[in-house]
Amino acid sequence: MIAVWAIELVLFALIVAALLVERPIALGVTVAAIGLLSLVARTSPRIWRWATTSFLIHRAAALAGAGVLALALPFFLRASPYWTFIATMALIYVTMGQGLNLQIGTAGVINLAGAAFAGLGGYTVGLLTVRLGLPSWLAVLIGPLIAVMVGALLFIPILKVRGHYLALVTIAFGFIFNILMNNLEFTGGPQGIKNIPTLRLFGYAFTTPPTLFGMTLPSHANFYYAALAMAALVTWLAWRLYNSWVGLTLNTLRDDEIAAKCSGVSVTRYKLLAFSIGNFFIGLGGAFYAVMVGFVSPPDFDFGYSLVMVSIIILGGLDSIPGIVLGASLLIPLPERFRFLHEYRLLLYGAAIVLMLLFRPRGLWPATVRRYGLRQPAVEP
């Protein structure tokens, strides 16, 4: 148990250091340390197995440790509101990634319009608060519902087609959404919707810098903690779903639709269920983003961001709940850290995904085989 916590603490220290150090040499040293550590862990099967088994055995302790560290992160990043913001973005992408993973990874419903559903959530928040004067927290809860409703309409063509055609339908939908947002009057056109009021809960505005344990954190820390709660809740829900009969049924659907039908699975109902829950999570992420940054505009939700979401679940591992968390925590901060490569950022990004798909298609944290009725976690060979 102590070993698990020690490993987590070392990793945490290295990551915080990697994020915060300014001098190139210090950054190089930290990155080299991380690289060396992962190299040692991966090349020596004994160490790797020892580490994974201790994490499996002390899973509750590991989760608690990770939780404490996640709660402590803003204190270490307090000198830099920017990194607090990036950490919050990663958490938003965890939320959206779980939704998209439920659709693509678990149910096999390809959705290449993730950004459009996030945009539906975000724009709903903008319209409800700025045009109708609704409180932000209420709008954040309504936003995802609109995403679900529009998704249900799109579901009519989705149910009819599969595979490549499904990809086309969702891409076309993403473009339609973006063009409409760019050209409609009531959504503000290319300027989008500005001055979305910030989140306010029980009279506490999220723009006031919080003081915890005698330390004043940047105001973004409010959003960090809210996003942490949101991402944790969504991940827990996704985990529960994955391990329920619903998750198993969705897997059956993905692997062989006809066999699923023969076993009495209602394809329509389960596909709609997975698609709607997924859109709810994605829309929730978009809505949260809208109240955090205070404005929405069409470029925030274009096709490129749909690709970012898909990349997260590919990198992390399709159908792997912890993989999504890992994928988002890597893909969102990494490009920001290597800003001196800013120009080449997307190029490297695309190349990384291609290499990933070619050489490690199941992701960094592959989904494991489902185990039922086994109390002791079986050790992987």
Place this chain on the structure above:
Amino acid sequence: MPPLEVILQQAFNGLMLGVMYALIAVGFTLFFGVLDVIHFSHGDIFTLGAFAGLSLTFLWTAVGLGSPAIALPLTFLGALLLTGLVGVLAERACVKPLAKAPPLMTLLATLSLGLVIREAVLIFYPRGADPKPFPSLLPGGGFEIGGVVIRYENLAILAIGGAAMVLVDLVINRTRMGASMRAVAQDAEAAQMMGVDLDRTVDFTFFLGSALAAVAGILNGLYYSEIHFIMGIMGGVIGFSAAAIGGLGNVYGAILGGLLFGVLQTLAAAFIPRGSEFRDVVAFAVVMVFMVFKPTGILGEKPVERV
């Protein structure tokens, strides 16, 4: 109801767009027919073709072959070869290694490869972020029939596009390689048993499709007198849509789908209020309606589901 000649004029303009879309769509449909994949970087291969053409026109001017009669064929030839080879490379890197993987993997790999090509054009082409003026190599002037203005430039674009399509049709139906392609499309394993070299056939298909995209790219540059690194996104999505409307795997369907998409877009832009902003919405909405009522496209075969 707008007067007839206005409709005809718009339909003619739409035909120009349609020819370019059709050329891209034929690529999509060829790849799908032979390997059952959607090659999503095809749109960016189209961009690459346009940029290769542009660079070559500069090269010809620099070496003193500036007159359009020489420069134009040379530009096409060079860009076709270059782009075709890049297409083969893309296939070797991203498509063939994933042939046995789920279709989603190929889709994502080629999407990402498209991103790489797009960014490479942006970064490595001098001032790649700006729209680039494309020199006009086609004859100016024109004439009028019954109120419809027809410019020689446009006729030339139609002629080049049409010639490219006829050529592809000949290659597919009259040559040995074309026979191999058709055989692989029907049943890759059986074709191999009959002595068809699968790798060579697939390579050739990607060369052919990518070269067609280069033709579309140069025509696009000649038509709009401007090219931009970002144009491949829309080009790719529209080309794929056109191929899907026509029925994936069917070359004539892809041509038909491309022309239909072009005409539809132009008519929507002309006759719907604020249509120029919403022309893509109309076109994509039609695609989605198509997918609901005729998911296999106009000329597509009804898929037989095997268990």
